[in-house]
Amino acid sequence: MSLDFSGRVAIVTGAGGGLGREHALALAKRGAKVVVNDLGGARDGSGGSASAAQAVVDEIIAAGGEAIANSASVTDFAAVLAMVQETMDKWGRIDILINNAGILRDKSFGKMELDDFRLVIEVHLMGSVNCCKAVWPIMTAQNYGRIMMTTSSSGLYGNFGQSNYSAAKLGLVGLMQTLSIEGAKHDIRVNALAPTAATRMTNGLYPEAMLNAIQASDVVPAMLVLAAQDAPNRTILCAGAGSFEAAHISLTKGVYLGRDENVEEALLARLSEVTDPAGQSIPANGIAQGHQEITAAMSAQQF
Template sequence: MIDFTDRVAIVTGAGAGLGRSHALGLAARGARVVVNDMGAGADDVAAEIEAAGGRAWAHRADVSDTEAVADMIAQAHAKWGRIDILINNAGILRDKTFAKMDMADFRKVVDVHLIGSANCCHAVWPIMRNQGYGRIVLTASGSGLYGNFGQANYGAAKAAMVGLMNVLHLEGARDDIRINTLAPTAATAMTEGLLPQAALALLAPETITPGVLYLASENGPSRTILSAGGGTFAVTQIRETQGTLIKGEITPEAVEAAWNDITDNTEAQDLENAFAQTRKYALRAAQAEGITLDW
């Protein structure tokens, strides 16, 4: 039984949609929840949790505002003495084709999704390190993983969640801070009008939240991209082909000639970190030259 009794959780963008569902789900299993949203929905969801017998507190910080986030984290820590879980869910859409997009709209979306998530992670990081415990969930999207027409700003910001996760996973491992990324497809105010009504009825936020609760649990994984929607859960993986070493002169034509071998997925592998990739390339080049590297 996954239980969050005595845990303190922060959910951003929790005034409606996915964030509300996550906040209610955590509270139902015992967590004390900081309900963050810029609108009145934060107060409504906190009241809903309290009415059901849970404990919640609302804060209207704009996650892209570093000082407002710091205030939220400081107050939450002073109120409840710890912060165990951070669900970065807050987000906005400003869709347009890239040719027609105002760069201010590009920057604003990146500020909310990427900088907002980084602000929250940075503010809870020292608390989680001192506790020797933390669970963080970032929110990506299929738009970031696979692309979506008219969402260059949103897709770029959401793809950045994976890079942030990969580094924080490495830096947090010593202190049992686990970082995962959710890539949801849900019927929310953000997706209204983008999906057929019949599909929206199947993609309720409540079909996704159980996956988030597992990621945020004591025995949850780390460095996992969990895609979810309508009760289906899948893991998206970033893998690298074995590739091929080009011997002799390295030219564009040589790359073209080797393309089938370069793209062969037969023995694709996960790489632990960027240095693992560097090591792979250097060792292969050294072997071809008859050089021994002490690695």
């Protein structure tokens, strides 16, 4: 697998600091031309400034790389389209999209305002949708693209006080699943990364000693692999503190119960069998999950 990005053009959102900055610097170091996008707002999404993105661009240029700054909000589709057009005007192609922009508005669900729920969904999920939509025709036409969604363990497994963030982050996995299928014929590979890293987004979530163990730079290798020419497709990588794992949405073998009377009681009685992970599989797509159920019914000669 080659991790040489010479000649490639990458857009990294939320790249003014933290993980996004590390992603942008690493791609540029390996030869990519980078659009450093960052609204420059606070952790909760308020405010905005172009200085954060420009500072990263200055770092890249000082190291001999090529980069431009962009302060578009990923929630503004017109601004995202303008960013993509600016990139095409300057470099003529877009090979890599790293969807990293995000905000936090943590609070327990019972105390959370719906506006805070909607805004987090808008930035994380719809922001990624906007960026994917803007680059999709370009990647389709050039028959090449690498897109990375930034998901989270909070989306995959839940986390107290983060219902809005969790919903957005698992939504990105669903988006990745379908785009990876739709983009395959044009060699557009779509994957997701669940990082564990010390950034301003994690301030206050971990003790100091633990924060020192989860540096943002530790996540970069997983991003580079998912953005590479030889990248996998439809993969969820987890990364942090020097460790790497893959997460899967799997399907148990289940139990066929048919349509007999009292099937509800039978399901309750055999629920432990239904949830037994032994022999579980990873369906190739949603149809494959339905096929498993239909096959069981046909084998029982119920139709």
